[in-house]
Amino acid sequence: MSTTGPVDATGALGALPTGTRLLHIGPHKTGTTAVQSALFAARDKLPEYGVEFPATTRHPMEAALAACARPAMMGDTAPTEKHWTRLVERVEATGPRTSVISSEFFADAGDDETVARVVGRLGGDRVHVLVTLRPIARIMPSQWQQYVQNGLRMGYEDWLDHMLRKAPYEKPNPSFWRRHRHDRLVERWIRAVGPDRITVVVVDDQDRDGLMRTFETLLGLPANLLQPVPDTANRSLTLAETEMLRNLNVEFRGNGLPDELYSRLVRNGAVMHMKNACSPAADDVKISTPDWAAEAAGRIGAEMAERIGATGVRIVGDPALLRAVPPQRGPAPVAGAAEARIAPEAAALALYGALAAAAAAPVRHTTEAKSRTVHETSSKELVRVLGHRCLKRLRRR
Incomplete structure (x- = not known):
């Protein structure tokens, strides 16, 4: 492992100065959830070592989205400036003590003005930024299935084609390269x-x-204070699960159902329950990146490693890992999508999750349907209206 700082007199990685506000900006799929869960679990022990975790939840996502002027996930409540202000106030309340703030959505700050505003509100010259990185070739399949969980309808190979071959490489997800x-x-x-x-x-x-040991060192914490927290809800979907959801997204959008319904019943209902209650089997088909895309990602990773090394920032770990191309372990996505089959148990759990979410809380809709006869209404709209009526009946029960 190569280390370029912060270092102590012996050349080993050392703690940041007391009073530092450590801002972990991710980005996504680089171990952020594991770190946030470990910090949140240890939050009552941290003050003993002069460190504060000012967020009231594991991940202050709404605050970070508001700070970076980014929209909420599909169907979720829009973040407001109040979310951001509350986090800033809690950071300020830590006074001269060291504090740590972590959200991968800070990586979505897309321009210098936004970045400068975030730094200024969190303490200016007291802020130390921590960036965690993994090879692009490993990030791509995880990020694609995450986009599918937010409504994406595009298949993996088609998505790779857009991200790697079709300039300006911004559709359908401009956030990816940001x-x-x-x-x-x-x-x-x-x-x-x-x-x-x-x-x-x-x-x-x-x-x-x-990664846990690095956070402990930078924050001046004793070894092994930060421990992994099991989190099945954060696991990646298998290829079959992702393809099931992607096809559901096609039907959902094609029938014009409201985004709030997707957030409540699909992402936070069906998908969440399936991930929590069903673990992938050893023979489940994983999302596999075709050779051409993995090699392209490796070349981009090599270029990024060189440019980061030239900036003079502190680097912990081996930058050569950023150009790594993981070995293929399964069929190419197109063939794999045809062969992948979701287990009946997983499908049943997903369906139950949607029904449970529908029964637990109402989904509010802001658009009223116009009065028409059945014969004057398209089949797609009939499906949508029927879905709304079913939800109302479930809520009454």
Whole structure:
């Protein structure tokens, strides 16, 4: 492992100065949830070592989205400036103590003005930015299935084609390269805090505890205070599960159902329950990246590693890992999608999750349907109206 700072007199990685406000900006799919869960679980022990975790939840997502002027996930309540202000006030209340704030959505800050505003509100020259990175080739399948969980209808290989071959590489998800063009991400934050107040951690998937130990060192915490917290809700979907959801997204959008219904019944109902209650089997088909895309991602990773190394930021870990191309372990996505079959148990759990979510809380709709006879109404709209009526009956029961 190569380390370029912060270092103590022996050359080993050392703690940040007391009073630092450590801002972990992700980006997505780089171990953020594991770190946030461990910090949140240890939040009552941290003050003993002069460290505060000011957020009231594991992940202050709404605050970060508001700070970066980004929209909420499909169908969720829009974040407001109040979310951001409350987090800032809690950070300010930590006074001279060290504090740590973590949200991968801070990586969505797309311009210098937004980045500078975030840094200024969180303490200016007290802010030290932590960026965690993994190889693009490993991030791509995880990020695609996450986009599908937010309503994406495009298949994996088609999505890869758009992200890697079709300039300006912004459709259908402009957020992908804003987050994962890691060299530009680091450069944006350098312009706000300078290279001396940025630490880049290259996550080694072979060293599962390495990221936790790095956070402990930077925060001056004793070894093994931060421990992994089991979180089945954060697991990635298998290819079959993702394809089931993607096809549901096609039907959902095709029938014009409201976004609030998707948030409540699909993402936070069906998908959440399926992930919590059903673990993938060893023979489940994983999402597999075709060779051409993995090689392209490796080339981009090599270029990013070189540019990050030239910035002078602190690097923990081996930058060469960013160019890594994982070995293929299964059929190509097109063939795999045809062969992948979702287990009846998983499908039943997903359906139950949707029904339970419908029965637990109402879904409010803002658009009223016009009065027409059945013969004057399209089949798609009939499906939509029927779905709304079923939900009303479930809520009454």
